[in-house]
Amino acid sequence: xxxxxxxxxxxxxxxxxxxxxxxxxxxxxxxxxxxxxxxxxxxxxxxxxxxxxxxxxxxxxxxxxxxxxxxxxxxxxxxxxxxxxxxxxxxxxxxxxxxxxxxxxxxxxxxxxxxxxxxxxxxxxxxxxxxxxxxxxxxxxxxxxxxxxxxxxxxxxxxxxxxxxxxxxxxxxxxxxxxxxxxxxxxxxxxxxxxxxxxxxxxxxxxxxxxxxxxxxxxxxxxxxxxxxxxxxxxxxxxxxxxxxxxxxxxxxxxxxxxxxxxxxxxxxx
Numbered sequence: 001x002x003x004x005x006x007x008x009x010x011x012x013x014x015x016x017x018x019x020x021x022x023x024x025x026x027x028x029x030x031x032x033x034x035x036x037x038x039x040x041x042x043x044x045x046x047x048x049x050x051x052x053x054x055x056x057x058x059x060x061x062x063x064x065x066x067x068x069x070x071x072x073x074x075x076x077x078x079x080x081x082x083x084x085x086x087x088x089x090x091x092x093x094x095x096x097x098x099x100x101x102x103x104x105x106x107x108x109x110x111x112x113x114x115x116x117x118x119x120x121x122x123x124x125x126x127x128x129x130x131x132x133x134x135x136x137x138x139x140x141x142x143x144x145x146x147x148x149x150x151x152x153x154x155x156x157x158x159x160x161x162x163x164x165x166x167x168x169x170x171x172x173x174x175x176x177x178x179x180x181x182x183x184x185x186x187x188x189x190x191x192x193x194x195x196x197x198x199x200x201x202x203x204x205x206x207x208x209x210x211x212x213x214x215x216x217x218x219x220x221x222x223x224x225x226x227x228x229x230x231x232x233x234x235x236x237x238x239x240x241x242x243x244x245x246x247x248x249x250x251x252x253x254x255x256x257x258x259x260x261x262x263x264x265x266x267x268x269x270x
Contacts, residue, residue: 044071080107101128117143133164153179169200188215205236224251
């Protein structure tokens with residue numbers, strides 16, 4: 001049967017949280033606290049992380065904010081970033097978003113790669129700041145140049161769609177390739193869509209299948225669906241209904257509606 005391969009591109013994605021790590025541990029708590037109370041910014045940051053994680057102390061977000069703020073006011077870049085993360089994760093209010101953006105900005109201006117990425121995505125989303133794709137691109141590029149995978153991927157999306165930048169499919173593909181080198185599923189998938197549709201490059205079903213396979217193996221449901229459909233059609237790969245159905249099942253397990261629809265059609269026709 002003829003199936004329809006979906007080649008819509010994946011959009012912008014905000015990655016997972018990750019706090020700047022402390023230098024002390026629960027076993028060193030007394031030493032860390034003493035140094036923090038004496039004004040040591042690095043110890044203040046470490047104590048804040050311990051309160052975030054509940055490591056050797058009772059988990060307490062307010063205490064974490066207090067210690068991060070004390071260090072951040074001394075110019076401790078990691079604490080500025082951590083404070084931004086706490087405001088970002090702790091509340092969905094406009095005020096919290098604005099505070100998060102403020103602290104990410106301070107850390108980003110000091111060269112903190114993760115803060116540059118977060119700030120870039122805030123400008124993409126209009127979270128805590130006015131939406132501004134051009135400014136987003138500046139910060140994402142700063143992080144992408146430091147090999148930040150999510151920034152590379154999202155910068156590729158900006159170039160792909162012409163958000164804040166002149167649309168440039170060659171540059172989009174270049175940033176996707178950098179992110180793909182670090183096995184970013186969305187980048188792998190988007191490379192597949194580029195070769196499948198021949199967008200900014202020669203159309204190549206076999207190359208599309210290669211990238212869809214890599215994304216599918218990393219759990220990308222859209223890539224699993226596309227790869228399954230390509231096996232059913234014998235497009236870019238040798239026709240293999242069993243393998244095609246296997247990939248469609250993997251996509252359907254993740255709630256991919258089109259994959260389930262094709263499986264139902266196959267089942268009804270057998």
